[in-house]
Amino acid sequence: xxxxxxxxxxxxxxxxxxxxxPGAPASLCQGWLEIMVTLEEKLCAITGMSAAxxxxxxxxxxxxxGLLLMRAFHEANGEDRRxxxxxxxxxxxxxxxxxxxxxxxxxxxxxxxxxxxLEALKSALGPDVxxxxxxxxxxxxxxxxxxxxxAQAVHDxxxxxxxxGANLNAILGAVRPGDMGFDIVHMNxxxxxxxxxxxxxxxxxxxxxxxxLVEFLPGPQAHRVEDGxxxxxxxxxxxxxxxxxxxxxxxxxxxxxxxxxHGSDGLTRVARHAVLNANWLRHRLxxxxxxxxxxxxMHECTLTATKLKQAYGVRGLDVAKALLEEGxxxxxxxxxxxxxxxxxxxxxxxxxxxxxxALAQAVERIAQRAADDPVSLHRAxxxxxxxxxxxxxxxxxxxxxxxxxx
Amino acid sequence: xxxxxxxxxxxxxxxxxxxxxxxxxxxxxxxxDAVRLSGxxxxxxxxxxxxxxxLFARYTGANAAKATAMTCFAGGGAYDHEVPAVVKMLAxxxxxxxxxxxxxxxxxxxxxxxxxxxxxxxxxxxGLPVPNASLYDAATALVEALNMAHGxxxxxxxxxxxxxxxxxxxxxxxxARGTGHRIVEVPLRDGVTDWQSVDVTDVAAVVAAYPNYxxxxxxxxxxxxxxxxxxxxxxVGGDPVAAGVLKTAGQWGADVFVxxxxxxxxxxxxxxxxxxLFACSEAQVRRLPGRIVGETVDSSGRRAFVTTLRAREQxxxxxxxxxxxxxxxxxxxxxxxxxxxxxxxxxxxxxxxRCAQGAHYLYDELMGVDGVSAVSSQPFFREFAVxxxxxxxxxxxxxxxxxxxxxxxxxxxxGGDDPSIEDGIENVLLxxxxxxxxxxxxxxxxxxxxxxxxx
Numbered sequence: 001x002x003x004x005x006x007x008x009x010x011x012x013x014x015x016x017x018x019x020x021x022p023g024a025p026a027s028l029c030q031g032w033l034e035i036m037v038t039l040e041e042k043l044c045a046i047t048g049m050s051a052a053x054x055x056x057x058x059x060x061x062x063x064x065x066g067l068l069l070m071r072a073f074h075e076a077n078g079e080d081r082r083x084x085x086x087x088x089x090x091x092x093x094x095x096x097x098x099x100x101x102x103x104x105x106x107x108x109x110x111x112x113x114x115x116x117x118l119e120a121l122k123s124a125l126g127p128d129v130x131x132x133x134x135x136x137x138x139x140x141x142x143x144x145x146x147x148x149x150x151a152q153a154v155h156d157x158x159x160x161x162x163x164x165g166a167n168l169n170a171i172l173g174a175v176r177p178g179d180m181g182f183d184i185v186h187m188n189x190x191x192x193x194x195x196x197x198x199x200x201x202x203x204x205x206x207x208x209x210x211x212x213l214v215e216f217l218p219g220p221q222a223h224r225v226e227d228g229x230x231x232x233x234x235x236x237x238x239x240x241x242x243x244x245x246x247x248x249x250x251x252x253x254x255x256x257x258x259x260x261x262h263g264s265d266g267l268t269r270v271a272r273h274a275v276l277n278a279n280w281l282r283h284r285l286x287x288x289x290x291x292x293x294x295x296x297x298m299h300e301c302t303l304t305a306t307k308l309k310q311a312y313g314v315r316g317l318d319v320a321k322a323l324l325e326e327g328x329x330x331x332x333x334x335x336x337x338x339x340x341x342x343x344x345x346x347x348x349x350x351x352x353x354x355x356x357x358a359l360a361q362a363v364e365r366i367a368q369r370a371a372d373d374p375v376s377l378h379r380a381x382x383x384x385x386x387x388x389x390x391x392x393x394x395x396x397x398x399x400x401x402x403x404x405x406x
Numbered sequence: 407x408x409x410x411x412x413x414x415x416x417x418x419x420x421x422x423x424x425x426x427x428x429x430x431x432x433x434x435x436x437x438x439d440a441v442r443l444s445g446x447x448x449x450x451x452x453x454x455x456x457x458x459x460x461l462f463a464r465y466t467g468a469n470a471a472k473a474t475a476m477t478c479f480a481g482g483g484a485y486d487h488e489v490p491a492v493v494k495m496l497a498x499x500x501x502x503x504x505x506x507x508x509x510x511x512x513x514x515x516x517x518x519x520x521x522x523x524x525x526x527x528x529x530x531x532x533g534l535p536v537p538n539a540s541l542y543d544a545a546t547a548l549v550e551a552l553n554m555a556h557g558x559x560x561x562x563x564x565x566x567x568x569x570x571x572x573x574x575x576x577x578x579x580x581x582a583r584g585t586g587h588r589i590v591e592v593p594l595r596d597g598v599t600d601w602q603s604v605d606v607t608d609v610a611a612v613v614a615a616y617p618n619y620x621x622x623x624x625x626x627x628x629x630x631x632x633x634x635x636x637x638x639x640x641x642v643g644g645d646p647v648a649a650g651v652l653k654t655a656g657q658w659g660a661d662v663f664v665x666x667x668x669x670x671x672x673x674x675x676x677x678x679x680x681x682x683l684f685a686c687s688e689a690q691v692r693r694l695p696g697r698i699v700g701e702t703v704d705s706s707g708r709r710a711f712v713t714t715l716r717a718r719e720q721x722x723x724x725x726x727x728x729x730x731x732x733x734x735x736x737x738x739x740x741x742x743x744x745x746x747x748x749x750x751x752x753x754x755x756x757x758x759x760r761c762a763q764g765a766h767y768l769y770d771e772l773m774g775v776d777g778v779s780a781v782s783s784q785p786f787f788r789e790f791a792v793x794x795x796x797x798x799x800x801x802x803x804x805x806x807x808x809x810x811x812x813x814x815x816x817x818x819x820x821g822g823d824d825p826s827i828e829d830g831i832e833n834v835l836l837x838x839x840x841x842x843x844x845x846x847x848x849x850x851x852x853x854x855x856x857x858x859x860x861x
Contacts (some may be wrong), residue, residue: 024480264452266409320510
């Protein structure tokens with residue numbers, strides 16, 4: 001969770017942005033079109049791509065848009081490709097998007113370093129492969145060091161590389177997806193450019209593409225006209241609209257303000273400090289929660305609670321719940337699926353080392369409790385407004401409204 | 407140069423020392439040189455907040471259409487409603503705005519209960535028992551409804567009234583490229599869907615709009631009969647403010663309701679973030695897309711809320727999931743719950759009635775204006791289409807000079823050959839009236855339109 005700058009909220013609260021009707025003629029909302037064109041240009045510079053659509057309302061919508069672009073590209077070449085490759089460490093949204101994009105999933109195993117197994121990947125490739133979806137750094141928080149070889153292999157069979165931008169924060173100013181060989185990139189603006197999570201949305205999931213895919217982008221697109229004005233245009237072979245209007249515009253405006261404040265220097269610092277924080281925390285916690293793959297990580301570290309489980313029967317979930325009692329929001333638990341008792345910490349660049357030290361000390365207290373009174377951890381948290389909730393009951397007997405409850 | 411990083415130079419030095427590293431570059435040393443960015447990002451250097459604010463002041467100054475400066479008679483699924491101060495103040499509380507997704511229910515009861523209240527209100531507005539926690543917007547909610555219909559029937563043909571908002575239909579066509587759904591659009595005659603013209607098989611869904619995008623309140627019994635005949639799901643989409651005075655989707659026999667929730671407390675926002683309303687019958691609950699909040703108890707037996715039926719969701723079912731939605735529009739859903747809670751049943755009825763009264767007053771006045779004629783003889787709610795003696799986009803530009811946004815050009819909204827208008831679509835203007843429009847503003851609109859048509 002990044003700090004959400006109040007400044008960006010203030011920008012989006014201006015009636016000059018939030019009181020504009022989305023169907024007004026372009027001549028009456030030139031400021032909005034300029035914001036969209038400018039954001040598109042900056043997102044392309046950050047990712048190393050040629051053009052972008054801002055319509056997708058969240059990362060998952062961006063993924064599906066990207067897969068439809070992949071499909072449009074192959075169809076335009078007269079090719080009927082069937083499969084999309086996904087590493088076994090991928091988030092579940094990836095395979096769900098593949099299915100909705102009309103493709104079949106082929107899962108590629110990870111190797112013992114937590115990275116894509118290049119040989120397994122090569123054996124899964126063939127002329128029926130439409131592309132691969134990759135997160136880099138991957139969901140374990142590790143950089144796919146063989147990305148050039150992966151890109152070469154996929155391109156050699158005529159497939160495209162899709163970049164899941166969930167972890168873009170780690171590489172701002174250091175590496176660009178376009179330079180790694182990716183053809184399609186989605187971004188989660190709430191993860192990288194600090195737009196507020198809102199308790200689960202709104203997000204925004206722009207998709208940027210390499211030059212050979214620009215003609216298929218959703219339309220209408222905001223466009224800079226030669227006379228310095230702005231207008232809407234539909235790309236020549238557009239897949240069509242993916243949003244009722246222009247996307248989550250106020251989220252887009254916040255992201256542009258964030259990018260403008262940081263600039264090239266600030267964005268680069270964001271990634272470097274996010275990676276510093278994650279590595280410091282990984283190293284600080286190594287005796288209690290060792291890393292699943294013990295080497296330099298990127299912006300997040302995937303640790304494992306197997307030592308506590310073996311010694312005291314205390315699981316990752318217990319540690320996560322006990323952290324709530326300590327005043328810390330739990331890390332992601334049991335993801336990615338390839339790591340046993342996973343606890344994935346993503347401190348971001350906006351937590352101070354003092355906060356990270358306090359977190360580490362909380363983990364130490366929990367480890368001591370695990371040794372002294374492990375049963376108390378199974379009951380944690382007790383100091384929160386409610387204790388552990390009965391999830392099975394909620395699913396067994398659905399009560400989704402106050403009327404159903406009566 | 408500005409940023410929001412808390413580290414001092416000493417912090418960075420001591421953290422690197424703890425890691426046994428000499429510089430921040432060491433953290434990136436394992437990235438192959440071949441892909442490393444040399445020379446930095448081609449983005450301008452960082453600016454101070456006041457400098458960025460000045461830049462944005464230039465953008466906002468170039469947005470002449472802002473409703474604070476231009477009286478808004480544009481609708482088409484985005485309406486200039488009053489947002490009471492209480493809604494803005496409560497919805498902007500940081501406990502809602504900056505909260506993480508409620509994966510840890512013990513520390514997220516506030517968000518979860520607010521969404522539960524939202525779900526209750528969506529169920530009542532739709533007349534259907536099982537709502538979800540929101541989707542991106544109405545257009546993408548319709549896509550989810552079509553996917554649900556495919557899952558329920560195993561069939562591929564989606565019969566959609568062209569009274570459904572043109573953008574929603576366009577989005578449905580886009581996503582059908584992946585799912586392979588066949589989209590059949592049914593034309594309007596005199597503003598009403600010609601269901602008799604439908605001659606297809608393999609029907610998964612029949613989709614009607616209520617009111618339709620031209621504001622017309624159609625009798626949905628023909629659409630329902632068609633859905634029953636084909637054993638297809640009956641999907642009703644539309645303007646949820648109408649539920650203040652008209653029948654609900656459930657009362658029409660719908661299996662699924664989709665709607666645009668922007669009218670409930672979210673400003674026009676240039677089209678987003680908006681709020682996709684979604685509710686369905688009990689029979690479809692296992693195919694419900696997105697998140698849903700359920701009531702349960704905690705380990706001490708206290709009432710508690712949690713996201714539930716997780717086994718449907720993409721992160722568990724992966725490639726077998728029927729929806730890929732995870733992030734939704736929680737903050738807009740919470741906003742809608744606050745707005746509807748503030749209005750109550752009576753308040754929503756008053757808003758709907760005042761919108762309808764204003765729209766009918768304006769329509770009646772316009773019917774007496776030379777160069778304005780009816781597009782349809784059918785009853786309408788708070789929005790209507792009229793045919794002008796000039797192109798609608800020209801009239802909009804002309805009236806904008808007097809700071810009135812006259813409405814939307816249907817040709818621009820729908821495309822030049824949309825089956826919703828029988829002929830001469832370029833001259834059709836879509837006009838909406840909300841409770842914010844005064845009689846003086848409406849009277850002035852009539853005078854300005856008369857002038858615009860004379861030019």
